[in-house]
Amino acid sequence: TRSTRPQRLLRAVQQKAIKGDPQSVISAIDYFCRHSEWAMNVGDEKGSILDSVVCEVCPTTALELGTYCGYSTVRIARLLPPGTKLITLEFNPAFAAVARQVIEYAGLQNKVCLVEGASGDLIPKMCQMFGIKTFDFVFIDHWKDRYLPDIKLLEECQLLRKGSILLADNVICPGTPEYLEYVRNSPHYESKYFKSHLEYTKVEDGLEKSVFLG
Numbered sequence: 273t274r275s276t277r278p279q280r281l282l283r284a285v286q287q288k289a290i291k292g293d294p295q296s297v298i299s300a301i302d303y304f305c306r307h308s309e310w311a312m313n314v315g316d317e318k319g320s321i322l323d324s325v326v327c328e329v330c331p332t333t334a335l336e337l338g339t340y341c342g343y344s345t346v347r348i349a350r351l352l353p354p355g356t357k358l359i360t361l362e363f364n365p366a367f368a369a370v371a372r373q374v375i376e377y378a379g380l381q382n383k384v385c386l387v388e389g390a391s392g393d394l395i396p397k398m399c400q401m402f403g404i405k406t407f408d409f410v411f412i413d414h415w416k417d418r419y420l421p422d423i424k425l426l427e428e429c430q431l432l433r434k435g436s437i438l439l440a441d442n443v444i445c446p447g448t449p450e451y452l453e454y455v456r457n458s459p460h461y462e463s464k465y466f467k468s469h470l471e472y473t474k475v476e477d478g479l480e481k482s483v484f485l486g
């Protein structure tokens with residue numbers, strides 16, 4: 273049977289990137305997606321905005337919703353201060369299997385904990401599973417209709433503290449209108465749009481950065 277896109281993306285990493293060098297893994301994936309096959313990674317252009325937010329926040333506890341092949345996982349994990357682990361959630365076992373290999377190739381397996389399962393089931397277990405009290409930083413990039421219910425779940429489970437930063441991808445394309453309307457109008461958030469383009473295209477898209485005010 274024919275290979276899948278994530279498997280071909282992994283092969284591009286194994287052929288082009290240097291083991292243990294996260295930047296070369298990122299570049300190999302971006303090259304593959306620009307020249308061979310588009311894939312739903314945050315990509316290089318929005319990725320540099322993601323990098324600057326991660327560096328600014330310098331999180332001790334970090335969560336990612338939606339791992340896919342591990343591209344954004346590698347981007348975030350390579351910037352984390354020593355001792356910090358990124359928890360990333362993915363419910364598709366085939367994607368998770370590829371992501372594990374991409375993360376390992378980048379040499380970041382000790383900075384990442386990939387949990388297989390649905391965000392709605394796993395978010396309430398973060399304290400029990402990892403002893404997490406609150407997240408300093410959450411990157412939201414799973415299915416677009418889950419953004420709003422899952423941040424409400426993070427609030428309910430008291431996993432956000434005053435000053436926690438949410439960064440949401442694809443708020444314009446494919447778009448997350450209910451989520452945007454919520455974070456932009458709720459008195460519990462201060463929210464800002466970072467204009468950019470959909471990964472590997474010229475179509476407008478962007479990231480929404482929202483500070484939880486408590």
Ligand code: SAM
Pocket residue numbers: 312313314315337338339340341342343344345361362363364367389390391392413414415418
């Ligand atoms: N963040 C990745 C990156 O930039 O490299 C891309 C993630 S991709 C856009 C979205 C992923 O979220 C898919 O792999 C999908 O299987 C996963 N996903 C969607 N809904 C989910 C949920 N409720 N729980 C866990 N994973 C989910």
Ligand code: MG
Pocket residue numbers: 312313314413441442
């Ligand atoms: Mg995305």
